[in-house]
């Protein structure tokens with residue numbers, strides 16, 4: 032079985048976000064980078080599927096050269112191959128991204144590599160477009176299930192469950208298929224030291240994707256980012272009710288005041 | 295026309311769809327346009343009847359028993375077909391799982407972009423939207439092209455509001471053209487929610503625990519407090535990643551969004567991805583050893599101190615008052 036997992040490099044923001052001077056990006060001078068937790072789980076799921084069924088796993092990203100770090104992080108937990116579709120670091124919109132991913136998968140097929148499962152995150156951590164997996168699936172004529180939080184693959188059929196209204200919806204599709212997974216489907220492992228060392232030495236397969244869309248001939252791309260802005264925050268001043276256990280009566284008074292403590 | 299994809303249950307539109315309809319009606323009235331809706335499922339007619347209150351004049355009921363169970367690609371194909379016959383200027387939906395999904399399919403089938411989780415729309419040429427990124431902790435102003443504009447409306451960003459004057463809903467059946475491929479993905483079974491459990495999303499009180507709780511066992515202190523307040527326990531990602539608690543309890547961008555009367559955040563620093571999950575709480579009370587933790591600028595109230603002494607003291611105080 033062959034599994035492909037798609038991840039996206041994003042800044043690892045903390046308590047407060049600042050923007051670049053042109054307001055088009057997050058100021059990343061003091062930030063590390065990561066991928067969405069959904070994609071970490073997709074990566075872990077790929078490794079588990081190959082451990083259980085044999086075969087090979089591949090991680091793919093469209094992003095700058097620096098996104099090699101995220102590819103190596105995936106290889107460090109057991110992904111076999113890595114593909115970088117190298118950009119100049121500008122954000123690509125979800126339509127253009129999906130076209131580039133489809134092109135890469137077709138190039139793989141032309142080279143004799145076909146995938147039984149294409150795993151995505153349910154949404155990218157930064158842009159949250161909620162569509163790349165669906166666009167890729169449609170272009171390749173594959174079935175797609177989003178929001179997957181539990182997965183079983185047996186005899187060429189994927190049974191996936193997702194949360195709905197406090198319960199679950201169950202889907203079943205034949206492979207090959209596209210699945211967009213959510214954090215919680217598994218608990219990703221931490222990379223081991225030998226795993227990291229192995230990943231460091233591995234080759235990353237690179238190509239430059241062509242943004243071959245937009246305009247009269249091709250489909251419209253977008254949405255096209257103009258600028259970012261921080262939401263208006265109502266930062267009230269915090270009222271300190273006390274220090275340590277002595278604060279308990281003041282807190283319980285508050286609970287009574289707002290009516291959550293039935294007596 | 296503006297067409298809104300309306301989700302419904304028990305013959306009534308879901309709250310998030312009413313939010314989207316309210317948003318759509320304002321947009322339509324600004325444009326001097328009419329408001330339409332599209333509904334799926336056996337109870338669509340009942341749900342459509344209630345939409346006049348929200349200004350809907352035209353409801354399209356997708357009429358195909360193969361679509362009674364949710365089938366994302368086939369629902370998307372139906373919507374794309376309806377767009378073909380009705381030529382709306384804008385198609386929108388609530389930013390729910392199904393809303394994002396059905397619109398993404400329809401937009402992709404029509405080779406058109408889609409903007410997810412919008413909070414503002416500035417129609418015109420260029421057509422611009424403001425949309426949420428990072429789960430709502432950052433906003434993006436973007437240009438949206440296409441002969442038909444596809445967008446979803448961020449949940450909880452609009453209050454549902456009925457129209458001043460209700461309209462008469464004209465109902466029309468729509469029979470979609472579907473292929474076998476469209477019908478491959480379908481809900482084949484449903485698992486009902488556990489009965490009697492306070493769900494995190496609906497709880498009036500949530501007691502949150504973060505890295506500061508220190509380990510799986512110490513959560514019993516938080517469980518006790520939550521129990522006394524008939525609430526639920528919520529946690530940060532550090533807690534689920536460490537395996538101390540199941541992911542179903544995670545609050546935040548990649549977890550659950552909560553909106554309780556009070557969120558008692560214990561040993562949680564207040565990272566932006568956590569805050570987007572709890573900022574709808576009416577009141578936030580932080581319990582933290584660090585007076586400077588980012589959560590302090592989001593909380594209305596705080597107790598400075600070790601949660602392992604504060605939380606048991608709270609439970610003891612509640613018991614004492616309940617006994618007296």
Ligand SMILES: Cc1cc2nc3c(=O)[nH]c(=O)nc-3n(C[C@H](O)[C@H](O)[C@H](O)COP(=O)(O)OP(=O)(O)OC[C@H]3O[C@@H](n4cnc5c(N)ncnc54)[C@H](O)[C@@H]3O)c2cc1C
Pocket residue numbers: 042043044045065066067068156503504505506507529530531532533544545546547548549560561562563564565566567568571581582583584587599600601602
């Ligand atoms: C794309 C993305 C998505 C994410 N999604 C989520 C999400 O959905 N939910 C989420 O929670 N996080 C999410 N995160 C992670 C997030 O950025 C933070 O890492 C996480 O929320 C921090 O958890 P924490 O507050 O428990 O831990 P920390 O940041 O380590 O904070 C621990 C706090 O506990 C306090 N403390 C320590 N000991 C005690 C004590 N004895 N008593 C009282 N206070 C004490 C400390 O002062 C500190 O403030 C996401 C991250 C990324 C990049």
Ligand SMILES: Nc1ncnc2c1ncn2[C@@H]1O[C@H](COP(=O)(O)O)[C@@H](O)[C@H]1O
Pocket residue numbers: 037038039040067069070091092093094125128150151152153154155156158159160161162163164
């Ligand atoms: N630049 C990218 N490179 C690789 N995969 C991506 C990229 N952008 C999005 N994806 C994948 O598509 C999923 C959904 O993204 P989106 O539709 O943008 O929210 C993500 O979780 C990733 O798995």
